[in-house]
Amino acid sequence: xxxxxxxxxxxxxxxxSLPPATFSDWRYLAVAASGSLVAFTFGRHLHRLTSPILxxxxxxxxxxxxxxxxxxxxxxxxxxxxxILGAITAVGGGTxxxxxxxxxxxxxxxxxxxxxxxxxxxxxxxxxxxxASDLPAAVGAAALCxxxxxxxxxxxxxxxxxxxxxxxx
Amino acid sequence: xxxxxxxxxxxxxxxxSLPPATFSDWRYLAVAASGSLVAFTFGRHLHRLTSPILxxxxxxxxxxxxxxxxxxxxxxxxxxxxxILGAITAVGGGTxxxxxxxxxxxxxxxxxxxxxxxxxxxxxxxxxxxxASDLPAAVGAAALCxxxxxxxxxxxxxxxxxxxxxxxx
Amino acid sequence: xxxxxxxxxxxxxxxxSLPPATFSDWRYLAVAASGSLVAFTFGRHLHRLTSPILxxxxxxxxxxxxxxxxxxxxxxxxxxxxxILGAITAVGGGTxxxxxxxxxxxxxxxxxxxxxxxxxxxxxxxxxxxxASDLPAAVGAAALCxxxxxxxxxxxxxxxxxxxxxxxx
Numbered sequence: 001x002x003x004x005x006x007x008x009x010x011x012x013x014x015x016x017s018l019p020p021a022t023f024s025d026w027r028y029l030a031v032a033a034s035g036s037l038v039a040f041t042f043g044r045h046l047h048r049l050t051s052p053i054l055x056x057x058x059x060x061x062x063x064x065x066x067x068x069x070x071x072x073x074x075x076x077x078x079x080x081x082x083x084i085l086g087a088i089t090a091v092g093g094g095t096x097x098x099x100x101x102x103x104x105x106x107x108x109x110x111x112x113x114x115x116x117x118x119x120x121x122x123x124x125x126x127x128x129x130x131x132a133s134d135l136p137a138a139v140g141a142a143a144l145c146x147x148x149x150x151x152x153x154x155x156x157x158x159x160x161x162x163x164x165x166x167x168x169x
Numbered sequence: 170x171x172x173x174x175x176x177x178x179x180x181x182x183x184x185x186s187l188p189p190a191t192f193s194d195w196r197y198l199a200v201a202a203s204g205s206l207v208a209f210t211f212g213r214h215l216h217r218l219t220s221p222i223l224x225x226x227x228x229x230x231x232x233x234x235x236x237x238x239x240x241x242x243x244x245x246x247x248x249x250x251x252x253i254l255g256a257i258t259a260v261g262g263g264t265x266x267x268x269x270x271x272x273x274x275x276x277x278x279x280x281x282x283x284x285x286x287x288x289x290x291x292x293x294x295x296x297x298x299x300x301a302s303d304l305p306a307a308v309g310a311a312a313l314c315x316x317x318x319x320x321x322x323x324x325x326x327x328x329x330x331x332x333x334x335x336x337x338x
Numbered sequence: 339x340x341x342x343x344x345x346x347x348x349x350x351x352x353x354x355s356l357p358p359a360t361f362s363d364w365r366y367l368a369v370a371a372s373g374s375l376v377a378f379t380f381g382r383h384l385h386r387l388t389s390p391i392l393x394x395x396x397x398x399x400x401x402x403x404x405x406x407x408x409x410x411x412x413x414x415x416x417x418x419x420x421x422i423l424g425a426i427t428a429v430g431g432g433t434x435x436x437x438x439x440x441x442x443x444x445x446x447x448x449x450x451x452x453x454x455x456x457x458x459x460x461x462x463x464x465x466x467x468x469x470a471s472d473l474p475a476a477v478g479a480a481a482l483c484x485x486x487x488x489x490x491x492x493x494x495x496x497x498x499x500x501x502x503x504x505x506x507x
Contacts (some may be wrong), residue, residue: 014351014361015356016356016357019184019185019244019245019250020183022250023247023250023253023254026249026250029253040331041332043332044331077357078362081361081367084361096437099437100273101277102271102272104438104439145310151489182351187354188354188419190379190424192353198418208446210500212500268437
């Protein structure tokens with residue numbers, strides 16, 4: 001539940017939309033609890049599903065990056081903050097989970113994870129500024145985020161490392 | 170001080186009761202600082218007191234679960250969020266402490282810790298909805314939380330694990 | 339960027355100054371991003387600069403402790419909370435960074451780190467109460483924080499440990 005809801009909660013705190021949507025609309029808690037229950041019950045079979053889970057995770061990343069940036073735009077923040085808040089919505093929940101279980105968050109490892117989220121949020125923010133209609137802008141931006149993330153997974157691409165550093169992959 | 174005050178601060182952020190009670194009423198800081206000073210000074214003798222400390226911790230868990238849920242009910246959140254916010258108040262401070270010192274938070278280990286907090290918060294929220302008077306409802310709910318926690322400690326009971334998993338205790 | 343901006347974001351959440359200054363004034367993001375980019379690019383040469391980095395870090399600690407306490411004073415908090423919020427502003431960013439990369443935060447190690455921040459914040463809060471003019475009070479308090487921190491680094495001074503404990507340095 002922290003993975004699913006944590007990013008949106010951080011965003012809602014930062015844009016002063018309190019209490020967070022999670023706590024004022026019961027459907028968020030219901031969906032997250034149902035998903036957790038399924039994973040809890042069938043967890044031992046989930047390792048057979050690595051590939052579908054990576055796809056679902058990339059879809060969630062895209063959805064959260066775009067919806068997070070759009071919600072931030074509706075509050076009193078600038079364009080760059082809206083992009084960053086979109087990326088925080090996308091990676092925040094997984095980061096909280098990883099910190100709690102004592103792992104280095106995936107967003108700080110060398111995989112392509114923050115970059116697709118920033119790209120999706122950036123595109124939807126620019127499209128909104130240019131007056132594009134909401135739905136096509138959101139779908140296009142989410143598709144871009146999803147595409148970059150899946151290319152990264154498929155071809156094992158990495159975020160750029162500081163020059164001269166050995167990669168710790 | 171983080172252990173004592175962290176859970177309430179997280180709750181107050183989430184229900185938009187800012188600045189947190191901790192910072193607007195000096196008595197919170199005074200009590201927490203006094204307790205910290207005692208523990209700092211007499212820390213080397215505290216290992217003789219494991220059993221009283223477990224009882225005090227269970228009492229704090231119960232008090233925070235019930236008072237956290239009651240405060241949340243007074244703000245603009247639903248019933249399920251109030252229960253969850255009660256549990257967050259109860260386990261949040263210890264979780265922040267454990268994350269800062271690099272331990273897996275006790276609430277994520279297999280002990281009975283979140284379950285008594287959720288049970289106490291649930292009972293007090295239901296009792297309030299049924300129109301019970303505040304004091305008996307709070308005392309009963311806290312007693313339930315305290316009882317479950319102490320039974321868990323005494324008989325080494327564990328939260329249910331996912332089916333098929335070996336327990337990592 | 340988390341190191342530079344994290345402490346101020348935590349302070350702004352706690353005093354209900356949302357969205358945080360970081361997100362409403364683009365210059366914060368610009369400065370932090372520029373600094374990050376420089377460090378990212380020239381990171382492999384930075385180990386030659388340990389000493390200047392310690393000085394810059396102490397300067398940042400002083401600046402954040404004093405400015406954080408002054409901002410908190412302008413909101414609805416008492417004097418002790420303003421001192422604590424100054425210290426949180428100073429040490430919060432580095433603490434978030436350390437938690438994310440799986441290190442024990444420097445503020446919890448035995449170095450003199452929280453103490454100079456608390457001292458600087460305390461002095462500026464007292465000076466404001468006594469009606470001192472802003473600039474001399476802020477400069478004096480920052481100098482005190484900077485001085486204590488640099489003495490600690492230079493002479494390897496430590497925060498007091500609980501009596502009877504072996505130091506884990």
